[in-house]
Amino acid sequence: MTARRYEGYDLIGDVHGCGLSLRMLLARLGYSKKDGVYCHPKRQVIFIGDIVDRGPHIREALYIVKDMVDAGHAQIVMGNHEYNLLCYCTPKPDGSGTFLREHNPRHRRILQESLQQLDPYPADKADFMAWIKAMPLFLEMETFRVIHACWHQELIDEFKGMMGGNQIDDAFLYRSAEPDTFEWVLMDRLLRGTHLKLPNGEVMVSRDGFKRRYFRTKFWANNPQRYSDVVFQPDPLPEHVARMPLTDRNRQDLYHYASTEKPLFIGHYWCEGDPLPLTNNIACIDYSAVKYGKLVAYRYDYEKTLSADKFVWVDVRTEVLTKTK
Structure with missing residues (x-):
C-alpha cells in the first residue's frame, strides 16, 4: 500500500467572503503563513466551494484560498456560487452581447457583493x-469523497466518460446554460443538490427574501414517507406541506447515498446549531458563516465513521464582536 502523503485533511465549509474568520479558522487548525501562504507541515485543506458572494472580504478570501491551492497546500471543488458568478461574467458565444447567466435584478442581487468587490480590479477578476472555470467539480480520494452539494454516481460516471476527469471546458460551460441538457442537469445536481417542487403551485419566501417554488432535500433519507422526512434547509416547510405524503413522482426525483459508501463531505445547505455528521458517512460543513453562524472545518484522519468531535469552528458573531470592541 502506498504511503499517505498527508496525516489528514481539513475540510472547510462555505466561506462566502468571511476572510477574517477564515484566517482565524486556519490558525485554529494549526496553519501558519510561510512565504505569504497558509500551510501545515503534515495536513492539507480541502475547500468545499462557495468562497464568493455575500461576505465583506470576498477578494481577500479568494486570494487566501487560491494561493493555498496554487502552492499545493489546499484543494478545492466548485460551489454553485462560483458557477453562478462564472456564468454571469461569461458572454454567450453567439455574439449577442448577452451572458450565460441573465443580468436580471435577482441574479444581480445574489452576486452584488462579489461584483462590487471584484469589478474595481479587472485583472484580478x-x-x-x-x-x-478550472476548478474540479468533485474529488474522489482513496477513502473519501468531496462535492459541493450532492454526490450522484451515475451522473459523475457519465461526466467522467465525457470529459475524462473532474473539470469542465468552455464547450461544457456553454451547454450547461441551456436548460434540460445533460450539462445543465449535472451542474444543477452536483452543485445545488436534490430538490422537490412545492405542491399545488405554492411559493415560499425564504429568510433572505427570495420567493422559492422548490425546497432542498436530503439525498440520504432512508425510506422517507412525507415531505418532512426529506426537507433539508433552514427555512421550514409550511406545516400543511410538511405533513403531505411523498408521491411516486417525488420518489423518482430523490436520490439515495447509501450508508455503505465512502465518507462524503458536502457544503451548501446552511446548517445551524452544533456541527454533527448527518449520517455515519456524510458530513455537511456549511454552518451559515456569513449569517453570523460558524465557519466550520472537519479534521479528517481516514476514519470510516464520521464523528462529532472532529469538527472545529470559529463562531463568526463572537469573533467579529471581539475583534471590533
Missing part, C-alpha cells in the same frame, strides 16, 4: 474567473 479575470484571473479569478479563469481559476474558477
Whole structure:
C-alpha cells in the first residue's frame, strides 16, 4: 500500500467572503503563513466551494484560498456560487452581447457583493474567473469523497466518460446554460443538490427574501414517507406541506447515498446549531458563516465513521464582536 502523503485533511465549509474568520479558522487548525501562504507541515485543506458572494472580504478570501491551492497546500471543488458568478461574467458565444447567466435584478442581487468587490480590479477578476472555470467539480480520494452539494454516481460516471476527469471546458460551460441538457442537469445536481417542487403551485419566501417554488432535500433519507422526512434547509416547510405524503413522482426525483459508501463531505445547505455528521458517512460543513453562524472545518484522519468531535469552528458573531470592541 502506498504511503499517505498527508496525516489528514481539513475540510472547510462555505466561506462566502468571511476572510477574517477564515484566517482565524486556519490558525485554529494549526496553519501558519510561510512565504505569504497558509500551510501545515503534515495536513492539507480541502475547500468545499462557495468562497464568493455575500461576505465583506470576498477578494481577500479568494486570494487566501487560491494561493493555498496554487502552492499545493489546499484543494478545492466548485460551489454553485462560483458557477453562478462564472456564468454571469461569461458572454454567450453567439455574439449577442448577452451572458450565460441573465443580468436580471435577482441574479444581480445574489452576486452584488462579489461584483462590487471584484469589478474595481479587472485583472484580478479575470484571473479569478479563469481559476474558477478550472476548478474540479468533485474529488474522489482513496477513502473519501468531496462535492459541493450532492454526490450522484451515475451522473459523475457519465461526466467522467465525457470529459475524462473532474473539470469542465468552455464547450461544457456553454451547454450547461441551456436548460434540460445533460450539462445543465449535472451542474444543477452536483452543485445545488436534490430538490422537490412545492405542491399545488405554492411559493415560499425564504429568510433572505427570495420567493422559492422548490425546497432542498436530503439525498440520504432512508425510506422517507412525507415531505418532512426529506426537507433539508433552514427555512421550514409550511406545516400543511410538511405533513403531505411523498408521491411516486417525488420518489423518482430523490436520490439515495447509501450508508455503505465512502465518507462524503458536502457544503451548501446552511446548517445551524452544533456541527454533527448527518449520517455515519456524510458530513455537511456549511454552518451559515456569513449569517453570523460558524465557519466550520472537519479534521479528517481516514476514519470510516464520521464523528462529532472532529469538527472545529470559529463562531463568526463572537469573533467579529471581539475583534471590533
